[in-house]
Amino acid sequence: MKLLNNPKSIYLLFFVFIAFSIFNNLSAQTLTDPQKEIIYISPQPGSRLVTPQSNIIIRFSEKISPFINSATFFNVYGAVSGKHSGKIILAEDQTTLLFNPDQPFAYNEKVTVNLNNSAGALNWHNSQLSKFNFYTSKNNLNALYKPKLINESEIISNWNSGNFTQKPSEQMKLNKNDDLPSDFPVLTVDTSNNPSSGYLFLAAYVYNTNSPYGRYLIIADNNGTPLYYKKTSSSATDFKVQPSGVLSYFAPSAHQYYIMNTSFKIIDSVSCKNGYSTDAHELRITTDGHYYLLGTDVETVDMSQVVSGGDSAAQVTGNIIQELDQNKNVVFQWRTFDYFKITDAVGINLTTHTIDYAHANALDIDTDGNLLLSCRNMNEITKIDTSTGDIIWRFGGKNNHFTFVNDTLAFTYQHAIRRLPNGDLTIFDDGNLHTPTFSRAVEYKLNESDSTATLVWQYRNNPDIYGFAMGYVQRLNNGNTLIGWGAANKTLTEVTPSGNITLAMNFPLNVWSYRAYRFPFLFIDSTLAGNVFAPQDSAEINWQSSGIDSVNIYYSTDNGNSWNTMVNNYDAAKGSYKWYVPSVESDQCKIKIVNADAGSRHNVFKNASTFSIGNTTSISSVSVPQKYSLSANYPNPFNPTTTISYNLPVTSNVKIRVYNLIGQLVAVLVNSVKSAGNHKVVFDASNLSSGVYFDAIDAISVDGKRHYSTVNKMVLIK
Numbered sequence: 034m035k036l037l038n039n040p041k042s043i044y045l046l047f048f049v050f051i052a053f054s055i056f057n058n059l060s061a062q063t064l065t066d067p068q069k070e071i072i073y074i075s076p077q078p079g080s081r082l083v084t085p086q087s088n089i090i091i092r093f094s095e096k097i098s099p100f101i102n103s104a105t106f107f108n109v110y111g112a113v114s115g116k117h118s119g120k121i122i123l124a125e126d127q128t129t130l131l132f133n134p135d136q137p138f139a140y141n142e143k144v145t146v147n148l149n150n151s152a153g154a155l156n157w158h159n160s161q162l163s164k165f166n167f168y169t170s171k172n173n174l175n176a177l178y179k180p181k182l183i184n185e186s187e188i189i190s191n192w193n194s195g196n197f198t199q200k201p202s203e204q205m206k207l208n209k210n211d212d213l214p215s216d217f218p219v220l221t222v223d224t225s226n227n228p229s230s231g232y233l234f235l236a237a238y239v240y241n242t243n244s245p246y247g248r249y250l251i252i253a254d255n256n257g258t259p260l261y262y263k264k265t266s267s268s269a270t271d272f273k274v275q276p277s278g279v280l281s282y283f284a285p286s287a288h289q290y291y292i293m294n295t296s297f298k299i300i301d302s303v304s305c306k307n308g309y310s311t312d313a314h315e316l317r318i319t320t321d322g323h324y325y326l327l328g329t330d331v332e333t334v335d336m337s338q339v340v341s342g343g344d345s346a347a348q349v350t351g352n353i354i355q356e357l358d359q360n361k362n363v364v365f366q367w368r369t370f371d372y373f374k375i376t377d378a379v380g381i382n383l384t385t386h387t388i389d390y391a392h393a394n395a396l397d398i399d400t401d402g403n404l405l406l407s408c409r410n411m412n413e414i415t416k417i418d419t420s421t422g423d424i425i426w427r428f429g430g431k432n433n434h435f436t437f438v439n440d441t442l443a444f445t446y447q448h449a450i451r452r453l454p455n456g457d458l459t460i461f462d463d464g465n466l467h468t469p470t471f472s473r474a475v476e477y478k479l480n481e482s483d484s485t486a487t488l489v490w491q492y493r494n495n496p497d498i499y500g501f502a503m504g505y506v507q508r509l510n511n512g513n514t515l516i517g518w519g520a521a522n523k524t525l526t527e528v529t530p531s532g533n534i535t536l537a538m539n540f541p542l543n544v545w546s547y548r549a550y551r552f553p554f555l556f557i558d559s560t561l562a563g564n565v566f567a568p569q570d571s572a573e574i575n576w577q578s579s580g581i582d583s584v585n586i587y588y589s590t591d592n593g594n595s596w597n598t599m600v601n602n603y604d605a606a607k608g609s610y611k612w613y614v615p616s617v618e619s620d621q622c623k624i625k626i627v628n629a630d631a632g633s634r635h636n637v638f639k640n641a642s643t644f645s646i647g648n649t650t651s652i653s654s655v656s657v658p659q660k661y662s663l664s665a666n667y668p669n670p671f672n673p674t675t676t677i678s679y680n681l682p683v684t685s686n687v688k689i690r691v692y693n694l695i696g697q698l699v700a701v702l703v704n705s706v707k708s709a710g711n712h713k714v715v716f717d718a719s720n721l722s723s724g725v726y727f728d729a730i731d732a733i734s735v736d737g738k739r740h741y742s743t744v745n746k747m748v749l750i751k
Contacts, residue, residue, distance in 0.1 A: 145147030517549030
C-alpha cells in the first residue's frame with residue numbers, strides 16, 4: 034500500500050505495465066507474421082552414407098535474426114557419439130545457419146537433429162523439419178581415395194611419404210629468350226591465321242612415367258612461346274584465371290587447389306571440407322570471394338540390392354558440390370547420392386567392385402546464380418537450385434527433360450559445360466559412345482518452356498579428332514571458339530563461327546592438357562625490383578600484355594596497403610610508361626597495373642618484388658611549391674631557344690603546348706605525369722619564324738581533385 038501511495042512508484046508501475054503490454058503485442062505479432070520456411074537442409078533428412086565430419090546447414094526462406102542462442106538452438110545427438118556441441122554461424126546471406134560440430138560423428142550411426150525454437154527466435158511453416166535424422170558412412174573410404182587423373186605410382190609415393198601438405202616447387206621463370214628445360218614439352222604451331230588476342234593457359238599432362246617430358250604449367254603466346262612456365266611434381270589440371278582475378282590450379286600430389294596472384298606467388302589453397310576428397314576437375318572463385326568446387330564421395334554400397342550380380346560390398350564413387358564462404362565454411366553442399374540413382378550411369382558396368390557412376394567433371398555458375406553440373410558417366414547436364422538444392426532440369430542421359438532438335442547424336446561423356454551471354458550452352462562432347470568415336474564442340478539453345486534443345490553450332494574437325502577424356506570449349510569475346518581436345522594428339526584449335534581454323538597447336542605425342550584456356554593477361558617487367566630510385570627522377574615501367582586495351586597504373590609506398598594513381602586508361606599496347614618518382618622516402622614501394630576495360634575481369638597485376646625511393650636529403654633545399662604556377666619564359670624575347678619554368682604542388686598530369694598568334698598548335702613540350710616540385714622545359718623555335726607565341730599549361734593532380742591552367746606570351750625575334 035505504501036508503494037501505491039508513492040507517486041514515483043505509481044509512475045514506475047505504469048511504465049512497467051506499458052512495456053509489458055508492448056512486449057505481449059510484439060510477441061503476438063511475431064506469431065501472426067508470415068512464417069519463415071525451411072527450404073534447404075544438409076545433410077538431407079533421412080540421407081545415408083554421410084561423412085562423420087559433415088557440418089549441418091539450415092536455410093530459411095527469409096532473413097533471420099542474428100541473435101540466436103547457439104547453446105540451445107541446435108540439439109545434435111549421435112546414437113553412438115552422444116550429444117554434440119558446436120559453433121553456430123549465421124552466413125552472409127542471413128538466411129543460412131551453420132552448425133559446425135566440435136567433434137566428428139561416429140561411423141555407422143544415426144544422428145538426430147532438433148531445432149529448438151523455445152526462445153521464439155524463428156518460426157517455420159514446415160515444423161516437421163524441426164527434427165530430422167541422417168545416417169553416417171560405415172567406413173572411411175574417402176580418406177583412401179586417390180584421384181584417377183594422375184599417375185598411380187606418383188600417388189602412392191606421395192601418400193606414403195605424407196607429402197600431401199607440401200607446397201609444389203617454386204621453380205618458375207618469365208621467359209626472356211632463355212633456353213627451355215630439356216624436358217619441356219615444346220608447343221608447335223600447325224596453323225596460324227590471325228588468331229585472337231590473349232595468352233594461352235595450359236597444364237602439360239604426362240600420363241606415362243617413362244615419358245621424357247616433364248609436367249608444367251604454361252602461359253604461351255600464339256607462336257607457342259612460353260612467357261611463363263612452372264614445373265610441377267605431378268600432372269596438374271585446370272590452370273586458369275578466375276573471375277576474381279587470381280590464378281588457380283589443382284595439384285594432385287597435394288589433393289588441393291593452389292591459388293596464385295598475378296605475380297605467380299602462391300597466396301592460398303582450398304580443398305573440400307566435411308571429410309570429402311577434392312576433385313581435380315573444377316574450381317570457381319567468385320568476385321565476392323566464395324569458392325565452388327567438386328569433391329568425391331566414395332562409399333561402400335551393397336550393389337546386389339541394386340542390380341543383378343552386383344557386389345555386396347562395392348566401392349561406389351559419387352560426387353559432391355560445395356560452396357565455401359570467404360572463411361571457408363561450407364554454406365552449401367549437394368550430393369549425387371541424394372539426388373541421382375546409381376543406375377543413372379550409362380555404359381558403366383555396375384557389377385564390378387569399384388564403380389564411378391556419375392563422374393562430375395565441370396561446374397558453372399548460371400546467370401541466375403544457380404549451378405550447372407556436368408556428369409560424364411551419366412551423359413547429363415543438371416541445373417541445381419542453390420537456394421533449395423532441388424533439381425531444376427536434367428539435360429541428356431536417361432532422365433533427359435529436353436527433346437534434341439537438329440542433333441541426332443546428342444552428346445556422350447561430355448566435359449566443360451558453360452553458359453554463354455546469349456543464354457546458349459557450350460559443351461565439349463568427348464563422343465566416347467558415338468559410332469565411330471569422335472569429339473566435337475557443340476552449342477545448344479535451350480527452350481525451357483517447350484523443353485527443346487536445338488543444336489545451333491558445332492565444330493567437328495576434318496579428319497576427326499577423338500579426345501577420349503578431358504577437353505574444353507571456350508567462347509571468346511570476338512565470337513571465335515577455343516577448343517581444347519583433352520586426351521588427344523591435337524592440343525588445341527581456335528575456329529571462327531564459320532569453322533575456319535585461326536590457330537592449331539600441339540604438344541608432343543601423348544602430352545595432353547586437361548583444358549585449354551585463353552585469357553587477357555599482362556606480365557610486369559621486374560627491372561624495378563630491388564632497385565633504389567632517386568626522388569624526382571624518372572623510372573620506366575615496362576610490361577608485356579595481350580588481350581588488354583588499356584590499363585590503370587598505381588604505385589604504393591607502404592607495401593601495398595594504400596595505392597596512388599599514376600595514370601588511368603593508358604594504352605596497354607605501348608608496353609611502357611615513364612613515371613616521375615615522388616619525393617617520398619620508402620623501401621616498401623610496389624607497382625600495380627589494372628585492366629581498365631570495364632567489361633573485363635579487372636585483373637590486377639602486381640610486381641613480384643619491392644623497390645625503394647632513396648634519401649630525399651639531396652633535394653631538401655628545394656621546397657615543394659604550395660600552388661601551381663607558370664613563370665614567364667626566359668629570355669623573352671628569345672632566339673631561338675628559351676626556358677619555361679613551372680611549379681607543381683602535387684604530382685600531376687601535365688600538358689604544356691605552344692600556339693602561334695592565330696591559335697595553331699606548333700609544339701607540345703610536356704605531356705606526361707610530373708612529380709611535385711619545380712620543373713623546367715626548353716622550347717626550341719629553330720624551325721619557326723619570328724612573331725608572337727603563347728605557352729599554355731594544363732595540369733591535373735593524379736587524384737583528379739586539383740586543376741590548373743594558364744597562358745603566357747612569348748616573342749621570338751630572329
